[in-house]
Amino acid sequence: MKPEEKFRYLFGPVPSRRLGLSLGVDLNPAKVCTENCVFCQVGRTTELTVARKEWVPTAAVLAEFDRWAAARNPTDYVTLSGSGEPTMHAGFGEVLRHVKAAGPFKTALLSNGSLLWMPEVRREAAEADVVKVTLSAWDEASFARIHRPAEAVTFERLLAGERALREAFPGQLWVEVMLLPGYNDAPEQVKAIAELVKSLRAEAVHLNTTTRPAQAGVVVPRVPEAWLRTVAAWFSPVAEIPVFSGKAVSPVEMSDAGLIELLARHPLALEALAASGGAEVAAVEQRLAPLVAAGKLGIEAHDGVWMVRVVLA
Numbered sequence: 506m507k508p509e510e511k512f513r514y515l516f517g518p519v520p521s522r523r524l525g526l527s528l529g530v531d532l533n534p535a536k537v538c539t540e541n542c543v544f545c546q547v548g549r550t551t552e553l554t555v556a557r558k559e560w561v562p563t564a565a566v567l568a569e570f571d572r573w574a575a576a577r578n579p580t581d582y583v584t585l586s587g588s589g590e591p592t593m594h595a596g597f598g599e600v601l602r603h604v605k606a607a608g609p610f611k612t613a614l615l616s617n618g619s620l621l622w623m624p625e626v627r628r629e630a631a632e633a634d635v636v637k638v639t640l641s642a643w644d645e646a647s648f649a650r651i652h653r654p655a656e657a658v659t660f661e662r663l664l665a666g667e668r669a670l671r672e673a674f675p676g677q678l679w680v681e682v683m684l685l686p687g688y689n690d691a692p693e694q695v696k697a698i699a700e701l702v703k704s705l706r707a708e709a710v711h712l713n714t715t716t717r718p719a720q721a722g723v724v725v726p727r728v729p730e731a732w733l734r735t736v737a738a739w740f741s742p743v744a745e746i747p748v749f750s751g752k753a754v755s756p757v758e759m760s761d762a763g764l765i766e767l768l769a770r771h772p773l774a775l776e777a778l779a780a781s782g783g784a785e786v787a788a789v790e791q792r793l794a795p796l797v798a799a800g801k802l803g804i805e806a807h808d809g810v811w812m813v814r815v816v817l818a
């Protein structure tokens with residue numbers, strides 16, 4: 506069974522820079538989120554809200570997962586992530602518990618951290634083995650400029666929620682810092698973020714910049730790798746600059762639907778897409794050619810890197 510062909514709420518497994526092979530579970534319709542980040546690769550947020558509800562049917566998600574698990578497909582993690590903020594889904598804790606009860610699956614929650622000020626969200630988040638939160642700003646103004654959040658989402662709440670989670674969460678807390686040129690990459694800005702990150706006592710800090718073209722209507726270039734490596738040492742623990750793991754299904758063997766599904770949620774560098782599945786770049790280009798010719802995929806240069814992405818209608 507090729508999971509990418511059969512499912513609506515599951516995607517991948519995708520090569521995650523953080524988690525190895527990661528089966529994604531998408532609990533949000535595109536594009537419902539608490540934020541509208543300038544660097545978002547999913548697209549512009551069309552429903553900016555903090556409403557917590559069953560955005561997609563929990564029972565249907567669990568049924569898909571059971572079908573996937575029954576086929577004994579491999580994965581390192583089952584990860585709640587995808588088209589928006591997963592903690593907006595009122596049943597995300599139930600999904601985490603279900604996955605844990607189904608077998609020896611590790612679980613991860615990739616959250617922007619915006620709702621962790623709510624005790625019930627923190628309680629549910631603590632069901633995961635790994636919670637990755639974002640902290641890329643140092644005050645209200647920088648937070649608003651980068652993340653363009655819903656009105657109820659403030660930097661003060663974000664930081665308080667992430668700190669409160671740390672106090673109560675025995676699992677792995679990872680912090681992602683997204684650095685963007687002209688937004689938060691000046692030395693004093695990075696140092697201010699690093700100081701706040703330190704207060705979270707995270708098990709790991711991941712330093713990122715835009716590696717895929719943003720689709721949120723803002724052109725955001727990448728921070729040079731040399732600068733990332735320089736500032737990594739300012740964080741505690743020292744920040745990692747994640748790399749692709751190389752354990753995914755070869756893109757050459759994936760179906761058209763599977764490729765489109767994967768790239769809609771995760772536009773990837775051509776080389777990374779090839780490396781993730783152990784394929785040659787030329788073979789991947791050949792595989793993608795019919796989809797490019799049909800106008801379904803685009804391969805375009807982004808800051809010197811060839812990126813593959815779905816062409817939006």
Ligand code: SF4
Binds near residue numbers: 542
């Ligand atoms: S990057 Fe994440 S938090 Fe920001 S708008 Fe996109 S989905 Fe929402």
